[in-house]
Amino acid sequence: MRPSRSTSGRSTSKQQTNTSRWQSAGWREFVSSLKDVEVVEDTPMRGTFATDAGGTAYGMPHGVVIARSAAQVSALLKAAQAHRVPVTVRGGGLTTEGEAVAFGGVLLDMTGMSRVISVDKDRLTVRTEAGIFWASLAEHLRRQGMDYLSAPLNLTSSVGGTLGVGGIDVNSARFGCSADQALALQVVTPTGEIVECSDEVNPELFRRVILDYGQFGVITEATLRIRRYTPIRMRYYHYSSLRTAIEDLQMLDREEAADYAGILTMMDAAINLLVAFDSGEREAAFDAKWHARVRGMGEAVFSARAFLSYLVRPWRWGEALFLRERKRQLFPEFRRPEHTRDGKMEDRTVVFSRAVWKFWGGRQMVIPDLATSGAKFAEAVERGNAVCKRFFPRYTLYCVGIRLREEHRPHYEMSCIPPDAAGWAYGCEFEPMLGDDTWSRDHLQSFKNAIYDIGVEMGASYYRFGGMMKGYIRRVFGDELVDRHLAMKRAADPAMILNRDVIF
Amino acid sequence: MEFSSCHGCSLCLLSCPVWRQTRDVRMTPHGRAKALQNGATAADLQASTASCTLCGSCEPACPEEIPLVDMILELRRQQPLKELVPVHETIVPISEDLLLAGEALRRDPERVKRIASLLDIAVAADDGSDISRAIECGAALPSGRVSSFIGSFRNAKRLVVADGLLLRKLREWLPEKKLVSLGEALSALEAVRARLRATDLYVIEPRAFHADHARLVRHYAALIEARNVKTNLDLQRLAVPTCASSAAKRVDPLDQARWILDGRAFERVVVEDAADCAVFAQVTDRQVLHIGDL
Numbered sequence: 001m002r003p004s005r006s007t008s009g010r011s012t013s014k015q016q017t018n019t020s021r022w023q024s025a026g027w028r029e030f031v032s033s034l035k036d037v038e039v040v041e042d043t044p045m046r047g048t049f050a051t052d053a054g055g056t057a058y059g060m061p062h063g064v065v066i067a068r069s070a071a072q073v074s075a076l077l078k079a080a081q082a083h084r085v086p087v088t089v090r091g092g093g094l095t096t097e098g099e100a101v102a103f104g105g106v107l108l109d110m111t112g113m114s115r116v117i118s119v120d121k122d123r124l125t126v127r128t129e130a131g132i133f134w135a136s137l138a139e140h141l142r143r144q145g146m147d148y149l150s151a152p153l154n155l156t157s158s159v160g161g162t163l164g165v166g167g168i169d170v171n172s173a174r175f176g177c178s179a180d181q182a183l184a185l186q187v188v189t190p191t192g193e194i195v196e197c198s199d200e201v202n203p204e205l206f207r208r209v210i211l212d213y214g215q216f217g218v219i220t221e222a223t224l225r226i227r228r229y230t231p232i233r234m235r236y237y238h239y240s241s242l243r244t245a246i247e248d249l250q251m252l253d254r255e256e257a258a259d260y261a262g263i264l265t266m267m268d269a270a271i272n273l274l275v276a277f278d279s280g281e282r283e284a285a286f287d288a289k290w291h292a293r294v295r296g297m298g299e300a301v302f303s304a305r306a307f308l309s310y311l312v313r314p315w316r317w318g319e320a321l322f323l324r325e326r327k328r329q330l331f332p333e334f335r336r337p338e339h340t341r342d343g344k345m346e347d348r349t350v351v352f353s354r355a356v357w358k359f360w361g362g363r364q365m366v367i368p369d370l371a372t373s374g375a376k377f378a379e380a381v382e383r384g385n386a387v388c389k390r391f392f393p394r395y396t397l398y399c400v401g402i403r404l405r406e407e408h409r410p411h412y413e414m415s416c417i418p419p420d421a422a423g424w425a426y427g428c429e430f431e432p433m434l435g436d437d438t439w440s441r442d443h444l445q446s447f448k449n450a451i452y453d454i455g456v457e458m459g460a461s462y463y464r465f466g467g468m469m470k471g472y473i474r475r476v477f478g479d480e481l482v483d484r485h486l487a488m489k490r491a492a493d494p495a496m497i498l499n500r501d502v503i504f
Numbered sequence: 505m506e507f508s509s510c511h512g513c514s515l516c517l518l519s520c521p522v523w524r525q526t527r528d529v530r531m532t533p534h535g536r537a538k539a540l541q542n543g544a545t546a547a548d549l550q551a552s553t554a555s556c557t558l559c560g561s562c563e564p565a566c567p568e569e570i571p572l573v574d575m576i577l578e579l580r581r582q583q584p585l586k587e588l589v590p591v592h593e594t595i596v597p598i599s600e601d602l603l604l605a606g607e608a609l610r611r612d613p614e615r616v617k618r619i620a621s622l623l624d625i626a627v628a629a630d631d632g633s634d635i636s637r638a639i640e641c642g643a644a645l646p647s648g649r650v651s652s653f654i655g656s657f658r659n660a661k662r663l664v665v666a667d668g669l670l671l672r673k674l675r676e677w678l679p680e681k682k683l684v685s686l687g688e689a690l691s692a693l694e695a696v697r698a699r700l701r702a703t704d705l706y707v708i709e710p711r712a713f714h715a716d717h718a719r720l721v722r723h724y725a726a727l728i729e730a731r732n733v734k735t736n737l738d739l740q741r742l743a744v745p746t747c748a749s750s751a752a753k754r755v756d757p758l759d760q761a762r763w764i765l766d767g768r769a770f771e772r773v774v775v776e777d778a779a780d781c782a783v784f785a786q787v788t789d790r791q792v793l794h795i796g797d798l
Contacts, residue, residue: 040530042548043542043543043544044538044539044540044542044543044544044548044549045530045535045539046542047538047539047541047542047543048512048529048530048534048535048538048539048542050538050542051512052512053511053512053513055511066527066528066529092514093512093514109529111514111517111527111529112527112528113527114527131527133514133517133518135518135739135740136518138739139518139738139739142739142767143766143767143768144767155515155518155740156513156514156515156517156518337722337725338721338722338724338725338741339741341729347739347740349739350739350740350741354515354567354740357513357515357567358567361511361513361567362511363511
């Protein structure tokens with residue numbers, strides 16, 4: 001039976017998720033105390049930040065502050081501590097669980113701090129304000145012939161937001177998650193101190209702030225590792241079995257056979273393993289050593305087999321037509337001539353991100369995920385796929401490996417990186433294709449719960465465990481670890497003002 | 505207006521020159537759409553509306569395909585910019601293929617003559633620059649001005665239009681006519697292309713380019729491929745504007761020009777918009793040429 005869904009269009013969207021929140025106490029005094037910080041209180045501006053990319057959590061801040069400097073952020077946080085006013089920090093606003101939505105208090109818009117400070121081509125580093133979108137950073141770096149290492153496949157994720165949660169790319173199996181690129185940070189602590197931190201300087205703060213979901217400070221500047229820019233040569237292998245595709249992905253990751261690798265599917269009917277290379281030499285080595293071991297098919301063979309398979313299953317012709325139409329629309333996006341030169345794709349992030357928004361974006365997005373060790377991954381994806389099938393007729397899976405850095409183990413505690421992962425962790429996002437249909441919040445939440453229940457049973461972790469999914473935090477991490485982090489949070493943020501609805 | 509379709513992806517910010525200089529979401533298409541969704545009126549948005557340079561780069565970036573330029577023009581009609589709009593009254597009916605030179609190009613009659621000769625085309629006595637400026641400012645024009653202006657092209661086969669904003673409107677008003685931008689017309693000429701060098705930085709006029717992005721991005725990709733020139737296109741293949749031709753004054757054209765030049769090695773700057781000549785001349789000691797001067 002098809003699950004129930006809303007028939008009332010947009011009427012389901014504006015619901016508050018928690019009524020027992022901060023209720024304006026001390027707001028006027030707080031605003032009056034901020035002499036050099038502009039707090040915008042008009043409704044249109046506040047409404048600009050009423051929801052996030054997920055479009056299922058809605059809340060209104062009392063006022064918005066556009067971040068302009070670390071000193072200004074410091075003044076804001078000091079006043080917020082004194083008046084016990086919550087501060088919600090927002091970068092690109094691309095959360096899906098309301099993590100970047102302010103349910104009252106101040107919304108701090110970090111995109112106001114989005115300038116590149118310096119590029120060091122010799123040391124392969126960039127220093128940037130943390131509110132910058134990855135796309136804007138790429139724009140600056142490209143002028144110098146440089147590129148970032150890895151970033152979310154989304155142009156408008158911010159650097160600071162990404163460092164707080166992880167960030168995955170199709171080269172994460174090689175470079176690790178985006179947060180692992182950070183070499184040093186300027187952080188404004190919840191009590192307003194402006195502190196520089198790195199593995200060498202204030203290492204404890206550095207460990208806490210990376211992957212902290214915004215609990216231990218506001219990242220105002222970041223020094224990141226970068227690399228020289230190269231266009232990439234891409235190819236796809238097509239599968240009809242998720243497990244086979246995952247095994248091949250993990251084999252390629254283990255043997256460092258490709259520079260980029262990831263799985264993108266349309267349901268479990270069309271499973272694509274994307275493989276790409278930074279150079280002709282790498283591609284030639286792949287062809288010589290690994291191509292024959294990859295069990296995926298070429299496009300023509302896969303299409304012919306799929307055609308025959310659907311031919312004898314008339315009850316699935318609707319799905320076949322959907323896949324054909326999707327392929328007709330999607331594939332040209334990945335082969336746009338203005339982004340291709342000499343057979344190589346330039347600006348992969350632009351190409352992928354535009355496709356993400358064009359074909360997967362919509363008024364509502366839910367993207368529950370599972371992050372596991374390599375050994376558990378195939379089972380986790382198969383179980384998650386079964387849940388997707390139960391809840392939605394059309395969905396996508398996106399799977400990548402994440403190279404772990406042993407020296408960063410302390411960063412990974414209570415994060416998306418599961419504690420039992422060694423060498424690589426693996427992540428899978430389960431994204432229903434909602435389009436502009438509006439589904440009931442209950443249905444969407446039930447779907448997310450069903451995916452996350454798999455994680456609890458398997459001892460996995462999640463990328464999106466904050467906001468509306470924070471009920472899973474104790475179930476997956478256990479009381480001892482969560483209580484230890486809560487104690488650290490209370491010590492660092494006595495009034496519990498910073499991003500208070502996200503984790504604790 | 506279809507502002508209700510905006511779900512806040514922020515892609516329009518990436519190429520917005522006002523965003524680049526203010527870092528204030530209120531001054532962006534995203535901010536305006538969200539404000540309207542939350543009950544703002546045209547009066548509430550006056551500062552934001554007035555800041556827009558109408559470069560149009562937000563429109564091809566928008567995955568929802570919201571007509572963002574029309575949205576601004578509609579808001580400006582409700583809250584006009586305080587700008588004096590001189591009105592042309594002389595209409596000369598013409599039946600040839602025509603060049604509509606526009607305000608910036610018209611200031612250099614010799615250049616106009618050279619371009620007309622290159623394109624083998626007559627120059628329109630009435631180029632509609634008053635109409636363009638009125639549209640940009642949201643000002644009212646005397647009744648009948650637009651209809652008599654477009655009526656004068658009844659017998660024209662092809663119009664080459666230097667003003668990107670006017671070109672956008674002419675496409676609406678004269679859907680059956682062949683209309684091309686000056687940049688496209690000149691850059692399509694083999695005689696002109698042959699004079700472009702690999703060491704040139706070629707600055708595409710943004711308004712015409714973004715108004716017909718899906719087609720023109722391929723035209724310029726072919727030009728880049730053929731002549732190996734650098735351009736003012738960003739990673740999304742949107743043209744970074746100087747905004748020199750804009751009536752809105754929030755964006756500093758010199759700062760935009762510096763950003764276009766940043767990190768790019770070049771010997772000459774070749775511009776499509778005549779207004780850009782003076783801007784680039786102030787920020788580089790390299791030669792700055794209009795494409796019609798090649």
